[in-house]
Amino acid sequence: MCVLAGGVLSLARPALAQTTATSTPVLTPAPISLDISGTSQADFTTQLTALQTTYRNQLTTYRDNEKTFQIDKDQYYKIQTLASLEEAVRATRQVMLTRADVLLTYLTISRLTLQNTKGIDTAVKTDALQQIDTLSSDLKDYRKTVDVSQDRTALLNTAIQFLTLNSRTTALSRRIYLLVGYGNLQTVDDKTFAIKQELQTQVEQTETDPLVLAQKKRGLDEIQRNLDQINPPLTKVRFALDPVNKNNSSVTGIDFNQNFTAIYGGLSRSLSYLQEIVKN
Amino acid sequence: MTDTTEELTNQTLFSNQEPLLQGGGSSSNPVEELTPEQIAAQKKKKKLFTLAGGFGIVLLILVIVLAALSPKRQLVKLQASPTPSPVTQANKTEMQARLDELNDDLTAADPSKLDLSIPPVDMNLTLDPIPRQN
Numbered sequence: 140m141c142v143l144a145g146g147v148l149s150l151a152r153p154a155l156a157q158t159t160a161t162s163t164p165v166l167t168p169a170p171i172s173l174d175i176s177g178t179s180q181a182d183f184t185t186q187l188t189a190l191q192t193t194y195r196n197q198l199t200t201y202r203d204n205e206k207t208f209q210i211d212k213d214q215y216y217k218i219q220t221l222a223s224l225e226e227a228v229r230a231t232r233q234v235m236l237t238r239a240d241v242l243l244t245y246l247t248i249s250r251l252t253l254q255n256t257k258g259i260d261t262a263v264k265t266d267a268l269q270q271i272d273t274l275s276s277d278l279k280d281y282r283k284t285v286d287v288s289q290d291r292t293a294l295l296n297t298a299i300q301f302l303t304l305n306s307r308t309t310a311l312s313r314r315i316y317l318l319v320g321y322g323n324l325q326t327v328d329d330k331t332f333a334i335k336q337e338l339q340t341q342v343e344q345t346e347t348d349p350l351v352l353a354q355k356k357r358g359l360d361e362i363q364r365n366l367d368q369i370n371p372p373l374t375k376v377r378f379a380l381d382p383v384n385k386n387n388s389s390v391t392g393i394d395f396n397q398n399f400t401a402i403y404g405g406l407s408r409s410l411s412y413l414q415e416i417v418k419n
Numbered sequence: 420m421t422d423t424t425e426e427l428t429n430q431t432l433f434s435n436q437e438p439l440l441q442g443g444g445s446s447s448n449p450v451e452e453l454t455p456e457q458i459a460a461q462k463k464k465k466k467l468f469t470l471a472g473g474f475g476i477v478l479l480i481l482v483i484v485l486a487a488l489s490p491k492r493q494l495v496k497l498q499a500s501p502t503p504s505p506v507t508q509a510n511k512t513e514m515q516a517r518l519d520e521l522n523d524d525l526t527a528a529d530p531s532k533l534d535l536s537i538p539p540v541d542m543n544l545t546l547d548p549i550p551r552q553n
Contacts, residue, residue: 194538201540212546231546238540245538252535291546298545305542312537319535323528330521334514341510399530410518410525417514 183255190251194244201237208234224291231294232285235301239282242308246275249315258325259318266382267318270311277304314380317395321376324402328369331409335362338416351419358416362409369405372398 208230215227250271253264281304285297339359346352378384379393453461526532 198538198540205541205544208544215546227546231544234544238544241538241540249535295545295547295549298547298549301542301544302549308542309537312535316533316535320528320530320533323524323533324530327521327524327528330524334517334521338514341514345510396530403525403528403530406525406528410521413521414518417511417518 180255183251187248187251190244190248194241194248197237197241197244201234201241204230204234204237228289228291228294231291232288235285235294235297236282239278239285243275243278243282245312246271246278246308249312250275252319253315253322256319256322256326258322258329260377260381263318263381264322267311267314271315274304274307274311277307317376317380320395320399321373321380324399324406325373325377327406328366328373328402331362331406331413332366334413335359335366335409338413342416355416355419358412362412365405365409365412369402369409372401376402 208227211223211227211230215223217223250268253259253267253271256264281297281300284300285294288294288297339356342352342355342359346355375393376395376398378387379395
């Protein structure tokens, strides 16, 4: 497991690294530190924007390399010459490297986003961040292996090595999506409850008209009812995302999207009611 | 006294005397003796009285209306809700700002807009097919 510490995430733009065997430049992420604790919202936005730009550039390069790879591969299987094999091997190596770059930047974006997402239990977040770090480290190792692979056998071995990385990346990507989605909704739920409580106190203290007071109290009760209805799906998702419960049979068939939709709908309704009460 | 009473109560006597009263009365009517100037003056007077009366009525209506309105104004003043204190207004503005912020958070929390999907790359890139493992 790779431990990355110290400083603030400093990936701003892709660095052009020279490969050892050929002179083909490969886009690789600049040296990064994933310790982003203590970053402000402005820092987070700046870093995220820079990373997204890098990601888009790398994806464009990857797509170009993928096209070249397909053409060279087809060419080799068609004409079966040593020269075409050399071209195909070079193109395969190149596209594998740029794919690793894209995935590494994607993981960095995911890490930054997860780190800055509130509403997630610290232990759960730490566990997910460690998984990202481990996968990033393994992807870097894989990239190094690809970088030194010069023949088809070596590249085949890297392709086999990537099989496990593929399944791990897919699973972790899904987990990050669920954690960030849950964290965002939980944060809004917490804020909605806090504002509702504050508004309730304010209304009770300042509202002089008994009819209006009664009307506003009914509205606030309705908001509370809404928030109470959001609680079960939120609890269900939280339980399912806790790594402690990953082998629990009750969490295997959970429909996260359905629960997210229910929570989001309830929160949206509560906010709408709050705005109505404040305006009146 | 008796004759007078009989004249007032006896309808037959009254009926008989009626043509006589009509005939005799016409020559002694003082109105017929009025000159055209006097008639014109009387008409003027009537007009003046009518105008004055009309004006008086309008004035009366005005007074009534004003009298009716003035207590209402006082009533409105009494019933008006107290002007919200600056503190309440400030609270409302602050609350509105917080709700706006919450609205932004909610928009950002829309799970359908969460862009963390796995990159659209080919995860099975290989030049040679990977041998099946037993």
